[in-house]
Amino acid sequence: MSRLRFVIPLGVFALLVVVLAVGIQQSPDKDLIPSPLIGKPAPEFSLPSLTDPAQRVSSGQLLGHWYLFNVWGTWCVSCREEHEMLLKIKQSGVIPLVGLDWKDDRDDALSFLKDAGNPYATIAVDHDGSEAIMWGVYGAPETFLVNPQGIVTYKYIGPITQQAWEREILPRLPMGRTPAMPSSS
Amino acid sequence: MIPELGQFTLILAMLLAALQAFFGIVGPAVKRERWMAAVTPAVTGQCVMVAASMGCLVASFVANDFSVQYVAENSNSALPVFYRVAAVWGSHSGSLILWIFLLACWSVAAAFGTMRLPKAFASRVLGVLGLISFGFLLYTLATSNPFLRLDPPWPDGESLNPILQDPGLAGHPPVLYTGYVGLAVAFAFAGAAMLEGRLDKDWARWTRPWTTAAWAFLSCGIALGSWWAYYTLGWGGFWFWDPVENASFMPWLMATALIHSLAVTEKRGLFKSWTLLLAVLAFSLSLVGTFLVRSGVLVSVHSFAASPTRGTFILAFLIVMIGGALALYAWRAPLLKSDAGFELTARESFLLFNNILLVTACATVFAGTMAPLISSALGLGKLSVGPPYFNPTFLLSMLPLLALLSVGIHARWKRGKLSDRARPILLTLVAAAVIGCAVVFGLFTGGRVLAPVGIGLGAWIILSSLIDPIDRLRRRITIPRAVLGMTLAHIGLGIFVVSITSVEGFTAERDVALAQGATARLGAYEFRFEGVQPVEGPNYSGVGGTVVVTRNGAPVAVMHPQKREYWVQHTVTTASAIRMYHTSNVLVALGQDLGKGAWSLRLQVRPMVSFIWLAAFIMAAGGMLAISDRRYRLPREEAEAAPVAAVTRSQA
Numbered sequence: 001m002s003r004l005r006f007v008i009p010l011g012v013f014a015l016l017v018v019v020l021a022v023g024i025q026q027s028p029d030k031d032l033i034p035s036p037l038i039g040k041p042a043p044e045f046s047l048p049s050l051t052d053p054a055q056r057v058s059s060g061q062l063l064g065h066w067y068l069f070n071v072w073g074t075w076c077v078s079c080r081e082e083h084e085m086l087l088k089i090k091q092s093g094v095i096p097l098v099g100l101d102w103k104d105d106r107d108d109a110l111s112f113l114k115d116a117g118n119p120y121a122t123i124a125v126d127h128d129g130s131e132a133i134m135w136g137v138y139g140a141p142e143t144f145l146v147n148p149q150g151i152v153t154y155k156y157i158g159p160i161t162q163q164a165w166e167r168e169i170l171p172r173l174p175m176g177r178t179p180a181m182p183s184s185s
Numbered sequence: 186m187i188p189e190l191g192q193f194t195l196i197l198a199m200l201l202a203a204l205q206a207f208f209g210i211v212g213p214a215v216k217r218e219r220w221m222a223a224v225t226p227a228v229t230g231q232c233v234m235v236a237a238s239m240g241c242l243v244a245s246f247v248a249n250d251f252s253v254q255y256v257a258e259n260s261n262s263a264l265p266v267f268y269r270v271a272a273v274w275g276s277h278s279g280s281l282i283l284w285i286f287l288l289a290c291w292s293v294a295a296a297f298g299t300m301r302l303p304k305a306f307a308s309r310v311l312g313v314l315g316l317i318s319f320g321f322l323l324y325t326l327a328t329s330n331p332f333l334r335l336d337p338p339w340p341d342g343e344s345l346n347p348i349l350q351d352p353g354l355a356g357h358p359p360v361l362y363t364g365y366v367g368l369a370v371a372f373a374f375a376g377a378a379m380l381e382g383r384l385d386k387d388w389a390r391w392t393r394p395w396t397t398a399a400w401a402f403l404s405c406g407i408a409l410g411s412w413w414a415y416y417t418l419g420w421g422g423f424w425f426w427d428p429v430e431n432a433s434f435m436p437w438l439m440a441t442a443l444i445h446s447l448a449v450t451e452k453r454g455l456f457k458s459w460t461l462l463l464a465v466l467a468f469s470l471s472l473v474g475t476f477l478v479r480s481g482v483l484v485s486v487h488s489f490a491a492s493p494t495r496g497t498f499i500l501a502f503l504i505v506m507i508g509g510a511l512a513l514y515a516w517r518a519p520l521l522k523s524d525a526g527f528e529l530t531a532r533e534s535f536l537l538f539n540n541i542l543l544v545t546a547c548a549t550v551f552a553g554t555m556a557p558l559i560s561s562a563l564g565l566g567k568l569s570v571g572p573p574y575f576n577p578t579f580l581l582s583m584l585p586l587l588a589l590l591s592v593g594i595h596a597r598w599k600r601g602k603l604s605d606r607a608r609p610i611l612l613t614l615v616a617a618a619v620i621g622c623a624v625v626f627g628l629f630t631g632g633r634v635l636a637p638v639g640i641g642l643g644a645w646i647i648l649s650s651l652i653d654p655i656d657r658l659r660r661r662i663t664i665p666r667a668v669l670g671m672t673l674a675h676i677g678l679g680i681f682v683v684s685i686t687s688v689e690g691f692t693a694e695r696d697v698a699l700a701q702g703a704t705a706r707l708g709a710y711e712f713r714f715e716g717v718q719p720v721e722g723p724n725y726s727g728v729g730g731t732v733v734v735t736r737n738g739a740p741v742a743v744m745h746p747q748k749r750e751y752w753v754q755h756t757v758t759t760a761s762a763i764r765m766y767h768t769s770n771v772l773v774a775l776g777q778d779l780g781k782g783a784w785s786l787r788l789q790v791r792p793m794v795s796f797i798w799l800a801a802f803i804m805a806a807g808g809m810l811a812i813s814d815r816r817y818r819l820p821r822e823e824a825e826a827a828p829v830a831a832v833t834r835s836q837a
Contacts, residue, residue: 006518009462010511016473016555017508020500023558075752081340158257158339 037152042069042144043134047124050101050109057098057124059150066173068097069144070120071132073104074112076140082159086119089165095173096121102140103129145172188253191241192332195282198234198289199322201227202315205292209312210380213305221308228296228311231318232289239286242331243273252338255279255331261342263724263752271355277495278331280358285321287359287366292318295370295395302391309377310370317369320502328495353413361406361433365471367399368436371443372468375461376510379517384461389451392464394812396447400440401808407433408801415794416763423688423797426575431554432474435547439467442543444808445536452598455533458518459540465514469507470547475499477554527599535593542586549578580635587642587682591649594675609652617645625690639686646679670811677803684796694789701782710771711735712788717775725749730784732762732773741766746775746786761787770794 037043046058070086072079086097099120101109106125113120126132135144145154154172156164205227212220242255246269251257259279260272274283292314299307325331374392378384410433415423424430443463450460527533553570591613595606621641650672657664697705699714706712715731727749734741744762751758761774769792776785 003519006458007515009466010508010515013469013507013511017500017504019555019559020496020503023496078339078341078343158335158343161337163336 050123090119099123188332194238201231202318205315278329313373313376357409364403368468370395375464401805404805438547457521532596546582613648636690643682650675667814674807681800684793
């Protein structure tokens with residue numbers, strides 16, 4: 001009987017293991033959890049358009065389309081790096097890109113797009129950075145894949161590469177072309 | 186090339202750790218001298234390899250090698266070199282490398298520190314340490330390799346989270362980890378004793394300095410973390426009962442209990458199985474803490490990228506290490522006999538209560554930390570546990586502990602006569618009560634019910650701790666460093682209790698909206714807001730306010746709280762201005778721009794808050810002083826002959 005009390009710690013530990021194991025089971029994803037937004041509706045927004053400040057870009061207009069929500073800024077070196085790839089994505093015509101020009105200078109942004117080419121179907125301006133907070137953006141560039149129901153299905157951190165495009169983003173899209181979106185630029 | 190070298194040396198380190206574990210544990214079991222002799226070279230080799238690997242990671246950071254994913258995600262070229270080095274442990278993978286590196290350093294120290302101990306025992310200690318190293322190296326390489334490359338490399342990195350961009354980051358994790366990891370040595374000593382099936386007073390004497398050293402580092406590490414949180418998180422809090430903070434605090438409570446129970450095992454040969462259990466639990470709690478922080482099962486402000494894959498791996502590791510140790514305990518502990526008895530008022534029973542209360546405190550913190558997890562595992566919904574739970578439950582076990590301490594340090598081993606010290610103890614109690622009431626009702630007005638109790642208890646601990654050293658000085662008896670260290674640590678605790686009581690009881694705080702040139706009062710202090718100017722830092726820009734503080738008309742300080750926006754992450758942080766004035770901390774933090782030059786400001790006066798951290802360092806210094814005691818350095822026979830008697834006054 002007195003020997004039995006020395007087993008108590010082991011028993012308590014076994015219980016703890018069960019709790020921790022259940023805890024892991026309930027963690028949402030099986031790999032890295034990239035964003036709490038995944039599987040949830042994208043934040044609703046209505047922001048001025050970069051190309052025409054009189055127009056607004058809102059989440060409502062985007063419903064019904066697959067789109068890539070790309071957070072960028074001219075101050076962001078990695079975004080410039082990614083730009084080539086974004087232009088290729090535009091050329092492929094597979095999915096429209098919606099830009100979020102993050103904490104940027106409007107003139108800088110416009111002249112950069114004029115020189116380097118504009119891959120975006122439409123660009124929202126987030127001058128004070130509050131929209132990026134809603135999306136949980138940690139640093140630019142970050143890209144979110146949003147489905148026609150407005151649900152975020154994937155997040156990519158860092159500049160999009162050919163590999164990321166082919167292996168991560170394309171396989172998540174439905175077969176065939178997605179409906180084109182009316183371009184505002 | 187350098188990252189590949191780093192990965193290669195890390196793999197070599199893992200293989201050496203496997204050899205260290207195998208030779209260390211199997212060697213003594215099959216009685217092969219040669220196998221045991223191979224352990225120390227394996228330990229040294231492992232340490233060299235780990236150091237080389239960490240060097241490679243540091244080099245990649247310093248060289249801005251953004252082809253390494255971990256570097257690209259945690260540093261950028263605008264970051265000063267100092268922070269690029271500190272960024273090594275700014276996130277998950279790198280902090281594991283730091284963990285492994287420190288464990289390797291402790292292992293080398295243990296290899297040299299156990300050279301004069303029996304061969305088989307020393308070999309087992311290092312074997313158990315090898316097992317832990319191996320587990321962590323495997324974990325790092327399998328799930329969290331910091332040397333993975335990016336193709337193509339990023340032109341520039343993502344940069345460190347701005348709240349981590351602080352000198353505090355350079356100091357806090359390494360010191361805290363040194364403490365965490367140091368408990369592995371005590372764990373290894375316990376493991377070796379259980380493998381051997383033998384535990385005597387010598388074992389306790391060998392284990393004590395290692396435990397105390399780890400405890401001292403842990404104390405400093407926790408204090409540094411709390412200090413860092415105080416001045417970077419901006420709103421003047423210093424302890425949040427956050428799961429990550431609790432993860433470091435629980436091992437500290439266990440280690441504190443272990444230090445005291447080891448004293449009983451060494452002096453009286455009692456509490457043997459209990460001491461073993463504490464040694465196992467203290468390190469187990471560091472491991473469980475690692476699991477909670479890294480697996481993502483508990484969400485916390487400290488969480489790095491968390492992942493269930495990592496969680497599963499750590500859980501498996503926990504089962505092997507902790508489950509193994511506890512199974513060994515269930516098998517071996519019943520063999521340990523301690524047949525000596527003691528009286529109710531003897532020192533042993535005070536230390537027993539000390540242990541019960543510390544373990545209870547630890548259990549309440551553990552329950553609070555785990556409750557959200559258990560509740561969601563049982564499908565009872567989300568539960569949030571915060572200070573309203575932790576503060577009262579923790580006090581419930583701490584108050585009796587503090588009261589017992591002042592009496593307990595004067596109790597004698599085995600026999601329960603307190604009579605010759607009864608007078609000074611009572612005198613100090615009366616003095617402390619007077620001080621408590623005088624401070625609360627004289628210096629400050631009002632305060633909570635607990636305020637005089639807290640200050641009185643703290644003062645009593647300080648005064649009561651001084652009785653014995655003063656007595657010895659008067660009688661011209663030398664004070665062994667172990668006793669001096671203990672006294673210092675207890676005085677530190679007393680200061681801690683007094684300062685935390687004053688902070689909790691007498692902090693004055695106001696959120697005000699001030700136009701340029703307007704003033705606000707807070708107690709005797711007056712704050713005049715002079716407006717804001719733009720400021721430019723090396724990698725941030727923002728605004729800095731000017732606030733002139735006076736107290737009863739006398740100038741206190743001109744303070745410059747800032748709101749900073751870091752360019753790369755575009756994160757806004759609050760850099761509050763903190764000034765020490767006499768014993769109080771005056772804090773001004775900049776809130777919102779209300780337009781037309783007006784801003785919202787938080788004003789705060791916290792009496793004695795700096796003493797909280799100072800007290801923790803005093804406790805740690807006491808621990809270090811105790812380790813330097815002669816008898817830990819003497820060979821076995823001499824140590825038993827002379828100084829033990831000097832320490833245990835009672836036996837004289």
